[in-house]
Amino acid sequence: MAKETKGWNEFDAGAILFSFNKETTVSNLATTLPENRAYSQSNSYTASVADWRVEKPVFNRDFCIDCQFCWIYCPDMSIVSRNEKMVGVDYDHCKGCGICVDVCPTNPKSLLMFEEKKSENEALANWPKKESKKDKEAN
Amino acid sequence: MADKMELKEVEVWDGNLASAHSLRQAQVDVVAAYPITPSTPIVENYAGFLANGYVDGEYVMVESEHAAMSGCIGASAAGGRVATATSSQGYALMVETLYQASGMRLPIVLHVVNRALAAPLNVNGDHSDMYLGRDSGWIQLDSFRPQEAYDLGLMAFKIGEDHDIRLPVMVHQDGFLSSHTAQNIRPLQDDVAYNFVGEYKPYNAMLNFEKPATYGVQTEENWHFEHKARQHFDLMTKVMPKIKSVFAEFENLTGRKYKIVEDYYMEDADIAVIAMGTTVETAKLSARIARKSGLKIGVIGIRVLRPFPFDEVAEILKNVKAIGTLDRSSPNGTVGMLYNEIAGAMLGIGKAPIMRNYIYGLGGRDITVEMLKNIYNELNEDAIAGKRLGAVQKFINVRGPELTFLGK
């Protein structure tokens, strides 16, 4: 990940980092979504922590009510929401903590943890059924 | 808009007032400061200018010297002209942030009114604080009298703020001997001074919201060395030429000539002493007197302590037979800093003159013309004998049995 080939004469004095490409000027950053930003190579957005995960959250659109609990409580900006709708998980930045699954209020949950190597289709095929009140109490 | 001040062609200012005027005339945007003897009047005078409408920048009276430099760093990174002043214990408290300021390449100007370091506590001038900061990555300019504290105070902004340099600058003067000694000063008029310093040109400013910048990153073993190397490279190769060009510009404007290394009576000198601060003035006077009795003594004053002027010093000293380095700081277990640097400079050109190291003036103890004459005589005898006739290191004007070290 780190570009460690640069010599002492090849970077900005003072170890200053710029969030966006130097040639661009940014305005209205707070309302500009990531897909419309000119991230610089120094922005950690361009990096990945996918290899931190042992398990990954898989999103199932069928049960989602777009409550956005997963969005607000995700520590890694990895719940992608657009126009008030949950779109999916950003697997470059998700560290696999599982908070999104924990806070998901639907029954069955719209996000569940699966082994990292399991495919999305496989995960969706193995999605649990709605839990009855009785099952819930038993759990 | 701040009011301008009408200044006479010759004003009677002490070094502190001279420094304060240089800050006022440079139209510093933020001064974050904390008072400490003997630099307190710089801050007080500046507060007085503010109270009377002569300053329109921000003046932030913080709760410690550490906070003073911290505030300066935040302000400088934000994108404007920044300065402060301190001494001694306050300087020591600042040390952590001195490294931060230079590492982030922030051109803050710091007036250091030199004073001893405790324990035991002492408010008088020696060079312990100046020496403490010599590895901190700042440019260090040394003035020998109040006029120079003012002149270098203006030049410091022009040197440090240059986009090729972007380094913080200390302007040193001796506590009390310069800071509290009123002398005739020839100031520039406000407009002339400001035009000389020039407008601050922002660089990677945090307040430029179109280019968000991250300051003060972490670099571990895979990056840290390269960043430190870059800073050292700039100090070693870019700073001296810049200082020289600013000195030349200043000379054109005022007729006052500054050199990286000031030398007096060196043209035909067989022996020389190296000094800093107000002692340079005393050494000059002593040399003038000693020369009347035939001693071929010259004096060198170190104007730029960091980066250290190895080439300039060696060039001036290349034909000298005996050298005395005068260090006003307790070396605590080795030779004085000037001895080390000068020895290194001479060795670098393959010369091995006779060298002595005099430790003097700690905690404001006087050094007199008579004491300096004795030193010159000692060096002269060495030169005639072609070898050092006594110990390398000697303490001057300390009570008790004679104190010498390293040989006899």
Next chain:
Amino acid sequence: MAEEKKIKNLKSFSTSADRFEGANLLCPGCAHSIIVREVLNATNDDLVISASTGCLEVCTAVYPYTSWDASWIHIGFENSATAVTGAEAMYKALKRKGRLFQPERTPKFVAFGGDGASYDIGFQWISGAFERGHDFMYVTLDNEVYANTGGQSSGSTPIGASTTTAPAGRVSYGEKRHKKDMMAIMAAHGAPYVAQVAPNKWKDMVKKIQTGFNTKGPVYINAMSACTTEWKFPASDTIAVSDIAVDSLVFPLYEIINGTELNITYRPKNIIPVRDYLGVQGRFKHLFQPENAHLIDAWQKRVDAHWAYLQKREEARV
């Protein structure tokens, strides 16, 4: 001043464009990040941010990467308040002198520090900045421990917690000192706005952050940051543990206006026993040994007394 960002509900809030980026190095499940997002997303204004040395700082600006889409500075462990107020002073100076880059913008100045940086080593710098009355917000990410360096006690560590410098052992129940009441101390500075927040109560938190941004002068926010690593609970439980913390009243949510006017902003419907809060964290595990039972009782009494005190203060309006 720019218009306050309208945040009607969580759906509308979710349209925010984060200015804090992923692939930072914070632990999975770290509450710091959730707090930072709620603070930054509470405004659309430009931000000048400082951070003290600590988890947040060492994990978000490691060369050659930054995770900040805003102006950001770190100097040292103790001085984030001074760093950002220095920048705020420069903003005022350049505004007066007509030299601002984008004069129409209304930036917000925010300092982040951990509890070690705030309660301990940086306390003097915070106190000074508040006394001077800078227009800024200081946010303590309060996880009650020096987490960045591996779990040493801080002035915020509560009694009975096992830390690396006050470990529970055969003859010790861990930390012996009480947590410092930073809220009271900052209110005593006469700060116009002081509030305790918890990221799990996002609406309460975002409202307080917006109040803080709308307040002229220094604002202090004490943000509970449940630490999966040092409190010792699973990374997925950060919000669940945070819920227990506020519902047991160990972290009551309240604000103090102008140093005196205290408002409780969240009253749990069902108050959970403190025992349950202690029970979900490994750092308190030893308190459940029989010889330490009295400490759990003392915890409950202390929390009850503080809650009673807050209610009295709220009523008295003094």
